Amino acid sequence: MIPRLVQEGASLAPNARWFDLEDRASGQIRRVFLWLPEGPAPEAGWPALWMLDGNAVIGTAIDAMRTQAFWPSGTGLGWGALVAIGYPTDAPYDSFRRSWDLGPPPGRSYPPFVEDGPEVRTGGGAEMARFLLEDVTEFLATQAPLDPARRTLFGHSFGGLFALWLLFTKPESFSAWVAASPAITWEESFLLEHLARFTPENPTRVHLSAGAWEGDALAPFQCKAPDAAERLAEKARTRTLAAAQDMAAALTAKGLVAEYETYAGETHMSVLPVAINRALHWAFALPPAPLDKGAS
Template identity: 35%
Template sequence: MIRQARWTLFIGGLVGLMAFADVHAAEKVTIPNSELHTITSRETGDAYQIQIRLPNSKPPESGFPVIYLLDSNAWFGMASDLVSTRSLNKDSTGITPAILVGIAYPTDAPYDLKRRTFDLTPPSENVTMPPRPNGKPWPPTGGADAFLRFIETQVKPLVDQRAPVDKSQETLMGHSFGGLFALHVMLTQPGSFDTYLAGSPSIWFNQKQVMEEAKAYLAAGNSVKARLYICVGGEEEDITAAEETHPQAEIRRQWKKDNRMIGNAQDFVALMSNQPELDIAFKVFEGEDHGTIIPQLMIHGLHFAFNQKAP
């Protein structure tokens, strides 16, 4: 009986080895037509990883449109899939092949929370921030202008070297602090990009500093010539079902209530709505929260960037 059992184990192991013989060694999965460049910022001395996905097609005479994506550590894969698949049938989507440029940090984590907080927030002599729900101190803020200079003087020239670029179709896409950065750039250096896609912009930052920037810009008689798409989730001013059971549920609820993600976005759109050269669109996606709004930003913002309006 024991011999039979050992023989059965031997045969089973032999069959298993034969099965594994058909399996090749594991290889890393890569995003087609994409490449990674490491650049050190002349502004700060910090290193960035620039992810570039080039279209697999002949460039048009005017060059390829370019989409610059912030927080690319977390979202480059999703954005790459959307840009590539939606441009397959450009006759129905209106989306043509485009270069996707992700600005990321040298980490395998989805976010570098300390560095993104600095890079994506506007500078100010005085910064007043609300207490964080986790009770920890805020990282340094105010690096947005230096970050923009890095994009303009180092990232864009790199992209220009990789493929022909249509300088009339450059889009900036950001979420949360990234959305705040997009609004700040549009108001302070509006010619940097042609289209700004801002998902759940953190307008609350530093007592609504970007709202004051907008008021000052308009009071000076300036006119924004750009296209702007803002979207927020309909559930952003209350906690999620999962947060209901969190020990700090009420602290989180008050945090979201005070930040007024929906209300502040509505106020910003109302303030800028009379700009004759600003093509602006705004959407509240019911049922979405601060995190789940990101896929909506990507697909609807992408359609807005290439068409007259978002679907």
């Protein structure tokens, strides 16, 4: 039984729609964005890029796709479907809900984001994973032919943490993964315990990245800010760039096709458009990249 469709509408560009779906287990409503190329799908169905933080990323992804895939000889980008998971809001983020959805279990509780607001909780990643892999997958099967063998998951920050956790716990879920500025050290780096137990059985491609200003130094515009010292201390704790580099090396050692890239001149938030574009090429490069490192 497919999940209940609460409402739907047109979105942002030709061939783009959104669907508010009710989670069959929790009853929560999440918005699923879907954009499809013109013309008939390949025989196996469209390859698809699935993106977390859907409200924040879908517009950039559609624009980048439409301006590049029509000229494959100049861009190396083929056509594919775009799937983005977000919330029924016009804001780019629902910070309260994404904390729960994208925070892998077991999670913790934190003070409210706003005065008199609700307690912030993490740890709902298993609920979100079930929604993606069951509810959304079954619903999309009624909307478009998608190739189950060619689907990529993209996440940024908390979304990158979620993507890596899903890779370690359900590696069969996607054929490729993109984790931009992933929050690897979140909650005492519990993700590394999953990495230690991870024994991949099938070839998998993983792209990790971070902005250059997510390393040890502040961005030039931050250097004289009143909170410069606090920002430097936070960088020392989170180690976003170094942790992503270490993760790429660890995954390579486990036999995966893993790459790391630093985006020059970018901070934790400004990396997002660059990372989305890279995710498109990781998912839809022409010709499709082989999973086997020894393949030609």
